[in-house]
Amino acid sequence: MRRFLQRHMSQIALSPSLALIAIFLYGFIAYTAAVSTTNSKAFPRFDNFVGLEQYWRLLHTPRWHVAFTNMFLFGGLFLLVTISLGLVIAILIDQRIRAESFFRSIVMYPMAMSFVVTGIIWQWLLNPTLGIEVMVHQLGFTSFRLDWLTNPDTVIWALVVAAFWQGCGLVMALFLAGLRGIDEDIWKAAAIDGIPAWRVYVFIVIPMLAPVFLTVVVLLALSIVRSFDLVVALTNGGPGVSSDLPSVFMFDMAFRRTNLGLSAASAVVMLGTVLAILIPYLYAETRERA
Amino acid sequence: MIDIRVSNCNKSYGSLRVLKDINLEIERGEFIVLLGPSGCGKSTLLHIVAGLDRLSSGEIEIGGRDVTDVEPKDRDIAMVFQSYALYPTMSVRSNMEFGLRMRGKPMSEIRPLVEEKARMLHIDHLLDRRPSQLSGGQRQRVAIGRALVRDPKVFLFDEPLSNLDAKLRASMRTEIKKLHQSLGTTAIYVTHDQLEAMTLATRMVVMKAGEIQQIGKPEEVYHRPVNLFVADFLGNPGMNFMKGHLRLDGGRVSADVGAATLPLDGYAFEVAPVAGQAVVIGLRPESIQPASVQMSDGGAPYALTLKPILTEHTGSDNLVVLAMGEQEIVGKFPSDMLPKLGEPVAIGFDLSRVSVFDAESERRI
Incomplete structure (x- = not known):
């Protein structure tokens, strides 16, 4: 008995948490997948199997198309803006500037806020009757217009700006850590070789940051798929459904339109999207370690 | 003929004086080793000669030209680092070519030059590899090769062998010595290893706390140390x-x-x-x-x-x-x-x- 305990202590110690994960994570993923094959309305019911019909309906729901396209549009813009500006800010802070920790804190602070707060702040800032537009008008530029929130074509930019404002700190911190990890001798060697700083960045330093890029892209990509609170607080999917994201769609279907089956199907599609991003990353990671 | 002249050189970081009134004259073709315990200012002195650090006061001359305020790239020097400092995203060939390309030398001249130096260092079969695919000794050869292709007036070595194991260190030491004998280029070499200093130097400079203790031929410094510090620092077991x-x-x-x-x-x-x-x-x-x-x-x-x-x-x-x-x-x-x-x-x-x-x-x- 003692020998058995000694040999299997680690398994015994881990088993409760494994059981919890198995039930509440994988169990409910399976449950959701099961619900998506039923015709459930307000409550999950398993007596009405409809196969893949919910997925078929999802494919023919224009609002889902808007949400799904928005995810890639918002995601692409958000990735591009956050990575490029985050990198630029990290490079600027890396120039051994004075009061570095002050600037670092400024960039990092929005990260401490929840997306709901971010959403509300930017809702006020971008509100044509309260925020930046009014301020600029008071400065005398009365022709200035900032109607991102009310224009269905530009509302996605409002999301990008707010998400960037919040996400930039993390990206900057990761890139800054990467930049600080680069051997100073490389810079010295480049100085003696007479390579201008921008060329060192473009040809040597930024390629050396490839692992950081991978981490940043995966982290941001996951936050894109998950982003829900920001949209709810900032635009609530509007105007109309023009700034809808899959997560908002899913929430709406499940809790407002009492269409659990369709909602579950959208959740499964979202999971598939996440896995499509995550699996190649995990594969690359584990191959590197091996 | 004096190749490098360091006059009244001082360097402080805030209130910390790292170099105190250093004077040093180096003849053309000498192999000068700066030796001392860590924190004695030997690396700082090397960086100042390279132009990577600015001095607080004093003057540096290389080849009869005042270079005190000249950028490192215009000092006609090449440097080999302890960490090799190879550009990891480039092949060995690009590493060796990059400096020359930046100077606007035509590729038709660079190619044969790089290949010649690579053969000389026995790394010609590694030219298309990445630095990460090389062993420590090979990397240091590439770093030396990158310095060689520049054909500089002065070679600077910043503890180049400290990251190698004892056996490799001994063989690279001999090679650096051979290289210096065949090229005859002035060199400054920083180390804390007294064996390297004794074997490589034509003259060695023993430093402590930012001050030069003794300058002289290795055997002179070994047998006639000017003070207790130098006497104690050299020799194993100690005096x-x-x-x-x-x-x-x-x-x-x-x-x-x-x-x-x-x-x-x-x-x-x-x-x-x-x-x-x-x-x-x-x-x-x-x-x-x-x-x-x-x-x-x-x-x-x-x-x-x-x-x-x-x-x-x-x-x-x-x-x-x-x-x-x-x-x-x-x-x-x-x-x-x-x-x-x-x-x-x-x-x-x-x-x-x-x-x-x-x-x-x-x-x-």
Whole structure:
């Protein structure tokens, strides 16, 4: 008995948490997948199997198309803006500037806020009757217009700006850590070789940051798929459904339109999207370690 | 002809003075080794010559030109780093080419040059690999190759062998020496390894706390250290130090070290000795041998009978710790002579190799 305990202590110690994960994570993923094959309305019911019909309906729901396209549009813009500006800010802070920790804190602070707060702040800032537009008008530029929130074509930019404002700190911190990890001798060697700083960045330093890029892209990509609170607080999917994201769609279907089956199907599609991003990353990671 | 001249060079970081009034003149073709414990300012001095650090005051001249405010790239220097500092995202070939390309040299000239230097360093088969695919020794060869293709006026080495294992270090050391002999380019080499310093240097500069202690040929610095610090820093095992005071009997000078009175007749005093002056007598372990062993100058040794209290085999010799009154000294015996512990043996002191330091100023007298 003692020998058995000694040999299997680690398994015994881990088993409760494994059981919890198995039930509440994988169990409910399976449950959701099961619900998506039923015709459930307000409550999950398993007596009405409809196969893949919910997925078929999802494919023919224009609002889902808007949400799904928005995810890639918002995601692409958000990735591009956050990575490029985050990198630029990290490079600027890396120039051994004075009061570095002050600037670092400024960039990092929005990260401490929840997306709901971010959403509300930017809702006020971008509100044509309260925020930046009014301020600029008071400065005398009365022709200035900032109607991102009310224009269905530009509302996605409002999301990008707010998400960037919040996400930039993390990206900057990761890139800054990467930049600080680069051997100073490389810079010295480049100085003696007479390579201008921008060329060192473009040809040597930024390629050396490839692992950081991978981490940043995966982290941001996951936050894109998950982003829900920001949209709810900032635009609530509007105007109309023009700034809808899959997560908002899913929430709406499940809790407002009492269409659990369709909602579950959208959740499964979202999971598939996440896995499509995550699996190649995990594969690359584990191959590197091996 | 003076190739590098460092005049009254000072460097401070805030209130910390890293270099204190350094003056150094280096002839063309010399291989100068800067040696000292960590934090002595040797790397800072090298960086200042390279232009990677600005000096607080003073002047640097390279090849007769004042380069104090000149950018590193315009100083006609090349540098090899401890961490190799290869560009990891480029192939070995690109690493070697990049500096020349930045200088606008045409590729038709760069290609053959890079290939020639690569052959010289036996890395021509590695040209298309990435630095991460190379061993430490190969990486350091590439780093040296990158410096070579530039054909600079001065080579700077910043502890280039410290990251290599002992055996590789020894062989790279020989290669650097060969390279210098065939190229004849002026070189400054920073190290904390005294073996590297002794073997590579045409002249070595021993530094401590931002100040130059001694400049001289390796054998000169080894046998005639100017102060206790240099005497103690060089040599492994370290020099024996015996505390005592001077005696003057007529014209003859001797040192009373408690257990014995060592005659200093042959010693060339730089400062006139004073009777009763407190001194430290320094003698290297290889100058303390069994009395039967022939001395370096062929003369008869000064013999004493001492008791061995500990022996250590190093393979090539036996280190013997001897009790000398209150003090302990270490002698280097031939490997076939192993004295019995506790049994007194006749020990010969080669006093032609002795160094005498003033106990208070710690300077050689």
